[in-house]
Each structure stands twice: as structure tokens, then as C-alpha cells.
Amino acid sequence: MLSAFAHLSDQRILDTLIGYNTSWGDFASTVPQYQKINGSTMYALHTMLVLGLVDELRTLYDDMYGYKCSQREVDAVDNVFSILVKHGIFKTPKH
Secondary structure (H helix, E strand, O other), rough: HHHHHHHHOHHHHHHHHHEEOOOOEEEEEOOOOOOOHHHHHHHHHHHHHHHHHHHHHHHHHHHHHHHOOOOOHHHHHHHHHHHHHOOOOOOOOOO
């Protein structure tokens, strides 16, 4: 289910991205119209899910093998997280 959502293999999901809300309420359009908010939200969700998977694998590898992430790996995850914060997907706590 998540794969179908992430890769837009479900036509209903695709319709929410490129459809056009007509006066009769459906998403029919002869010319697809990109819906930026829906696209951004789904991209952010996909990125957030992948980031969560990376964190779970990091924890698993640490528990099983004592694996510690290199500074480069930590920086990559921090960079992705900071992009999601910048776009308002995550909010950083105020001190």
C-alpha cells in the first residue's frame, strides 16, 4: 500500500495531484493541472517515511552489530531533516 502511494501507481492518488476540481465536484480535466500543495505533501510524506526507515535501520544495526554511523551519514540525515523543517513538515521545539 505504501509503495503504491509513494510511486503513484493508484489512479486516485494521481488524480489528486493533476486533477481539476470542476463545478460538479469531481477531478476530471482534459488538461492535467498540477496541484502543488498535494504534490508537496505527498513528497514530504514519502521523504519522512524513508527517513523513519533509515532511523529504524540505524537503531537495529546498532543493537545487533554495534554499528555506529559515520559523520557523513549523520550529516546526510540531518540535511534531509533540516529540509523538512524548512518546508514546515516538522517543527523544531522552541527552547
